[in-house]
Amino acid sequence: MFSKVVVVTLALLSFAEILLHLDDVRNHLPEPRPYYSDNVEKRLRALNNTIAEKGKIDLLFIGSSIVRTNFKPLFFDKKIYEKTGIPVVSFNGGLSDLSPDRVRLYFENFFLKHASPRIVLQGIRYPELKSSSEAEDYKRFRKGCIERAWFNQSLFGKLKVFAIENIQLLYYKGMLTAALQRFYSFNQSIIKIDTRGYNMQDGSNLSDAKRKSLVDAVESPYSDIIYVKNYHKGFSHLKRTIDICKKQGIDYVLVNVPEHGDKFLNAEGGKRLYDLYISELKKFANQESILLIDTTNSNPDSYRNDRDYSDYHHMSVAGAERFTKELASVISVYLLENGVVAKDFRRSCKS
Secondary structure (H helix, E strand, O other): OHHHHHHHHHHHHHHHHHHHOOHHHHOOOOOOOOOOOHHHHHHHHHHHHHHHHHOOOOEEEEEOHHHHHHOOHHHHHHHHHHHHOOOOOEEEEEOOOOOHHHHHHHHHHHHHHHOOOOEEEEEEOHHHHHOOHHHOOOHHHHOOHHHHHHOOOOHHHHHHHHHHHHOHHHHOOOHHHHHHHHHHOOOOOOOOOOOOOOOOOOOOOOOHHHHHHHHHHOOOOOOHHHOOOOOHHHHHHHHHHHHHHHHHOOEEEEEEOOOOOHHHHOOOOHHHHHHHHHHHHHHHHHHHOOEEEEOOOOOHHHHOOHHHEOOOOOEOHHHHHHHHHHHHHHHHHHHHHOHHHHHHHHHHHHO
16 A cells, blocks of 8 residues: 555656656746746746857846846847957846855856856946955845855755755755745735846836935945945955856956945045045956957946936936947957957857
């Protein structure tokens, strides 16, 4: 009797495993939650679909939510092609709440497992660079089954990740619970991304009323009174990502993502703080022999139009297109000046 129960149980589990490998079945199920957020799974599906359609990822944008909302890959690719004739394929790998050390964690353990980009562009803003990893709360990230194993680089941890990623019953574990929690909490803030990982913040522009509520909450302007000159930890995390890229033969580009100019210009010493911040970025870029892109040209006032922002650091659609266009202009020159890269792009596109 016991053996029959075991056989039936194994048969049912095997049948369920087979079903979960079918796209038609998965497409009708709530998204699985093996990661800390279902937004990671959304990006994985979009990434795999892009690779299936295009056969490659040429440029990968990585960073926090400022990358997620401010870089528009489809628009970027269009502008690159208009300027160079090179049909590149870019993807937005921005994820919310990532400091530079977490960006490195996802880049190394997640994105590089699924894509082989030729160029990586990492977006950064002032508070992310100066934040200390010790002050960050890792609890929510450790809740993810896969992320929890990343922190444990033992053989057991690696085997656990392999099992979760390849056994669908483990991959979909907790899916129903997460779906019910979202339903009962009436959570309507589910992030919708396009086919290349981009999504706008909330569709609205920065207004006087919105500005007041943001300042009253957590978005007070920066001031050199709170300036912390030692960026050592922030740069050390960036360097780890750069070293990974060098080992993989990937070009690395550091991008200063412009916040609303009021963040620096509406407080005493704010402009001086911005100058020091940009100076530190330039010094670091020179030391690491990497390209630094600063579309503000050291002037925070150049990004001070309310129409370009949904809040003080997430851009509106118009702002994201403006920033992406300026970014594409710099990368176009970079591609054309670097003949080997440009030829490689053309060759890969023809093959």
